[in-house]
Amino acid sequence: MYKKLVFATAWIASGAALANCPEITVADMQGVGDGKYPQQFELSEFEAAADCKMTFQGNPGMDGLNGMIRGNGDLPPLEERIPEEPLVMVPYDSIGKYGGTFDALSNATEAGTSDFLSTRHVNLVRYSDDLQTIVPNIAKDWEWNDDFTQLTFHLRKGHKWSDGAPFTAEDVKFWYDNISLDPKVIEKPKDYVLVAGEPMTVDVVDAQTVRFNLPAPKPGLLAHFATSFAQGFLPKHFLGQYHPDINPDADKLATDAGFENGLAVISAYFGNSDWTDTPTPLLNSPDKVAALPKDVYPSLESYVVVRDTTEGRHYVANPYFHVVDTAGNQMPYINEQDEIYANDNEVRILKLVNGEADYKAQSLQMESAPILLENQEKSDYSVDILPNIAMHAFSFNVTSEDEEKRKVFGDLRFRQAMSIAINREELNEVAYFGVGIPHQYIGFSPTPDFVDEKWTQFATEYDPEKAASLLDEVGMKDTDGDGFRELPNGDKIVLNMQFATQGIAGKVVELVGQYWAEAGVQTTVKEVTPDEYRSAQSSNQLDVGLWQKGQPVGIILGNNELWVPPFENYFGHRTGMLWAEWVDSNGTKGVEPPDYVKQLIEDINIFQSAVAGSEESNAAGARMVENMTGNLLFIGTVKSQGPIYRRNALKNYVTFKTNSYEYYRTYPYKAYQWWLDE
Numbered sequence: 001m002y003k004k005l006v007f008a009t010a011w012i013a014s015g016a017a018l019a020n021c022p023e024i025t026v027a028d029m030q031g032v033g034d035g036k037y038p039q040q041f042e043l044s045e046f047e048a049a050a051d052c053k054m055t056f057q058g059n060p061g062m063d064g065l066n067g068m069i070r071g072n073g074d075l076p077p078l079e080e081r082i083p084e085e086p087l088v089m090v091p092y093d094s095i096g097k098y099g100g101t102f103d104a105l106s107n108a109t110e111a112g113t114s115d116f117l118s119t120r121h122v123n124l125v126r127y128s129d130d131l132q133t134i135v136p137n138i139a140k141d142w143e144w145n146d147d148f149t150q151l152t153f154h155l156r157k158g159h160k161w162s163d164g165a166p167f168t169a170e171d172v173k174f175w176y177d178n179i180s181l182d183p184k185v186i187e188k189p190k191d192y193v194l195v196a197g198e199p200m201t202v203d204v205v206d207a208q209t210v211r212f213n214l215p216a217p218k219p220g221l222l223a224h225f226a227t228s229f230a231q232g233f234l235p236k237h238f239l240g241q242y243h244p245d246i247n248p249d250a251d252k253l254a255t256d257a258g259f260e261n262g263l264a265v266i267s268a269y270f271g272n273s274d275w276t277d278t279p280t281p282l283l284n285s286p287d288k289v290a291a292l293p294k295d296v297y298p299s300l301e302s303y304v305v306v307r308d309t310t311e312g313r314h315y316v317a318n319p320y321f322h323v324v325d326t327a328g329n330q331m332p333y334i335n336e337q338d339e340i341y342a343n344d345n346e347v348r349i350l351k352l353v354n355g356e357a358d359y360k361a362q363s364l365q366m367e368s369a370p371i372l373l374e375n376q377e378k379s380d381y382s383v384d385i386l387p388n389i390a391m392h393a394f395s396f397n398v399t400s401e402d403e404e405k406r407k408v409f410g411d412l413r414f415r416q417a418m419s420i421a422i423n424r425e426e427l428n429e430v431a432y433f434g435v436g437i438p439h440q441y442i443g444f445s446p447t448p449d450f451v452d453e454k455w456t457q458f459a460t461e462y463d464p465e466k467a468a469s470l471l472d473e474v475g476m477k478d479t480d481g482d483g484f485r486e487l488p489n490g491d492k493i494v495l496n497m498q499f500a501t502q503g504i505a506g507k508v509v510e511l512v513g514q515y516w517a518e519a520g521v522q523t524t525v526k527e528v529t530p531d532e533y534r535s536a537q538s539s540n541q542l543d544v545g546l547w548q549k550g551q552p553v554g555i556i557l558g559n560n561e562l563w564v565p566p567f568e569n570y571f572g573h574r575t576g577m578l579w580a581e582w583v584d585s586n587g588t589k590g591v592e593p594p595d596y597v598k599q600l601i602e603d604i605n606i607f608q609s610a611v612a613g614s615e616e617s618n619a620a621g622a623r624m625v626e627n628m629t630g631n632l633l634f635i636g637t638v639k640s641q642g643p644i645y646r647r648n649a650l651k652n653y654v655t656f657k658t659n660s661y662e663y664y665r666t667y668p669y670k671a672y673q674w675w676l677d678e
Contacts, residue, residue, distance in 0.1 A: 020052055020055055021053070021327065022052065024326045025092060025093055026092045026093070029090075038130065038135065040088060040089050040090060040135060042085055044085065046088045056079055056082065056328040056329075057327070058330045061098065062317065065316040065317050068306045069306060069319075071293050072319070073163075075319055076164070081160060081330075082324065083156035085140060086322055086323065087156075089670060096325070096652060096675030097333060098333055098334075100678065101334070102336070102337045104357060104360075105339075105340060105351055105356070106312075109310065110275070110531070111343070111502060114229060116339055117229065118665035118667045119674075121229065121664060121666075122138050123226065123232060124233070125137055125138075126664075129670075134226045139154060139155060141153075142154065149214045149215075151222065153169075154209055155167070155208040159300075159322055161237070161320065162304045163238070163298040167235075168208065169206065169207055169209055171233045171236050173203075173236075174236035176200070176232075177202060178245055180193045181199055184263055186272060186274070190230065190274055191559065191560045191564065195218045195221075195608075195609075198215040200215065217610075218608050219611070225558075228559070229275060229277075229664060230274035230276070231276060231300075233300070235298045237298075238298055242254055242266050244262050244263070247262070253265075257288060257291040258291050268281045268292075269281060275571075280295060280305055282307065283309060295308075310341070312340040312341050313339045314337070316336050317334070317336070325673070332671075332672035332673075333672075333674065343529050345501040348360075349372070352372060353372065355379035357645070357647070358647045359644075359645065359647070359653075359666075361665065365507075366385075366431065366433060366640060366642055366643065367506065372643055380647065381645060381646060381647045381648055382648055383643050384655055385435070385641050385643055386644060386656055386657075386659040387640075388639070388640055388641060389446075389662045390548040391549065391639050392508050392547075392637045393546075393547065393550075394637070395573065396414070396418070396544060396575065397543055397544070397575060398579070399575075399577055399578035399579055399590075400540070401541075405493065407488070408474060408493075411474050412631060415633075417474070418521070419632055420461055421462075421519040422460075423462045424637060425438060427508065427512070430511060431638075436639055438638055439638060440460050440635075443556075443625055444551070444552065444553055445552060445639070446552065448621060449618075451621070452622065452625075458630065464518065467519050471485060471519065471520060476493075476521070478520060496526070496542075496544070497512075497513050497524065497543075498526050498532070499525070499546045500528055500532070502530045513525045533546075533547075534570060537577075540577040548661075549568070551662050552662060553612070555662055557607070560604040563604040563628070564580075564583065564600070565580040565593060567634070579593035596631055603620045603621075603627075604620075604624065607621050649677050649678045650676060651674065651676070651677050
């Protein structure tokens with residue numbers, strides 16, 4: 001055991017004081033044993049394991065950074081800013097140096113930003129970098145009751161929001177009761193705040209203990225908090241003052257600032273959405289923001305927004321962040337983050353080739369890998385080619401506003417024909433450089449043991465003759481002799497394949513469009529922005545859905561959206577929008593879905609409530625795959641890989657396990673320990 005070691009290091013020059021605990025890293029644990037959770041300790045746990053007493057040091061530039069956060073007061077000493085029991089994170093390779101600006105590249109205000117958002121993201125828990133183990137983050141720990149109907153989180157005493165106000169269990173209850181379940185704020189509750197369609201209740205046991213009471217078992221709720229962008233807390237002390245159920249003077253406070261009422265102020269800050277990257281008042285209320293006490297609502301994340309424009313955003317390190325390294329240095333190490341927007345894919349690739357970003361994965365497709373790999377040495381960056389969890393998939397608008405298209409798109413024979421018209425072997429060679437595996441979409445990725453392997457290859461064989469026969473059966477014939485089939489009623493049909501490179505590679509869309517044209521179904525391919533694609537999808541205007549899709553079992557246990565119409569959220573790949581309207585309205589609006597879709601809804605609730613791996617769970621999961629894949633609601637292509645880019649100056653970076661959104665991108669890899677060696 002180490003006896004209060006003191007290390008004299010080069011970090012003095014970077015502003016960090018001497019530490020009296022061993023500066024262990026994942027690469028060199030110096031004989032200190034593992035804690036309860038991998039690569040991290042609670043403070044008392046670390047001090048006991050290392051036989052030391054930790055002292056704390058902060059970023060020497062933090063006063064200046066804090067001064068950029070409007071509404072923050074002068075900083076108290078570091079010991080009063082971090083929790084009494086901070087989270088001690090073991091860096092991968094080294095104790096970092098403070099300073100520098102992390103350069104990020106996104107598509108637009110709310111497009112292609114989640115990759116960057118994940119670098120500062122926090123939630124109650126997270127997945128460790130093994131993508132198997134859930135570990136504490138904001139929460140200090142948790143426990144379930146025996147039947148998974150009660151989840152209790154223990155928070156950190158002395159934890160503070162980015163403005164210095166206490167963070168307590170009241171902030172979790174406020175998020176749930178007054179935001180997530182309030183239709184005046186969020187019109188429809190998200191699936192993850194419900195259990196089998198019913199709300200939970202949240203009890204404040206004490207300031208550091210909060211309990212979720214579930215109406216039925218849902219063991220995957222913990223995995224939701226470990227992976228979702230939707231955080232399980234909001235600052236009651238700040239947003240609550242504008243909520244009329246919390247503060248009777250909320251509306252007056254809001255009108256004094258020039259807003260219609262208190263909920264309008266919440267909308268300006270929060271965006272009426274669980275998506276934490278919505279524009280701030282700096283962008284959506286620029287004429288009123290000066291009358292508000294803060295530019296953005298307080299955060300627990302590692303960085304705080306200080307500038308928000310249509311060209312990009314700028315962030316500074318959170319002076320109250322709850323994580324320290326093994327030498328007692330408060331994280332994050334990097335002072336600032338700068339995000340710029342470039343919606344054009346060619347512009348983004350050029351900027352990466354020129355070394356103008358420190359990290360990028362979202363929106364990068366395999367078709368860009370050659371040029372990125374070719375320029376690594378010249379521009380001093382590295383590219384990892386890693387397996388994807390999701391695959392590029394296609395869908396047809398089974399509730400199209402055009403009744404004749406709806407009849408065809410809703411005919412399974414049509415969807416089968418369009419699936420077997422795709423030459424996946426050639427697609428793999430041309431679009432994925434031969435590194436992929438032809439695969440059908442089955443809803444789960446990777447394939448669980450309870451899935452019959454036949455479904456992974458269902459309707460994936462390339463058979464243009466059979467495709468033609470099926471289209472004939474549907475009644476689609478070439479009646480005017482132009483080489484393309486018409487709808488059964490004789491109307492001309494051209495599949496408008498709008499795509500965004502954030503969700504799918506252009507080469508994949510072009511090839512699939514060519515295969516379908518060869519089958520006699522005319523297509524046209526057009527690249528659009530992610531916002532344009534999502535808007536068209538949400539308004540039921542797309543003929544064809546084109547985006548990546550797939551989730552692992554652990555996440556599906558906590559999130560049912562892949563299995564309930566429209567089969568994903570606003571940011572993902574959806575179809576059956578009018579089915580969703582029927583489900584949401586209890587049958588008073590929209591279009592009634594077929595029985596197999598109703599069975600999917602029933603089975604996902606069974607699957608989430610049953611003990612994972614049990615006979616009941618496996619039977620429900622197998623039915624889900626049979627109904628989803630057998631009806632080809634989504635047509636899979638190739639399970640492949642994708643590039644991840646990082647500049648070599650970025651340190652404490654570890655190669656990811658996957659190139660995926662599903663575990664929330666960088667979140668398992670603790671980006672707040674990254675530092676810049678320059």
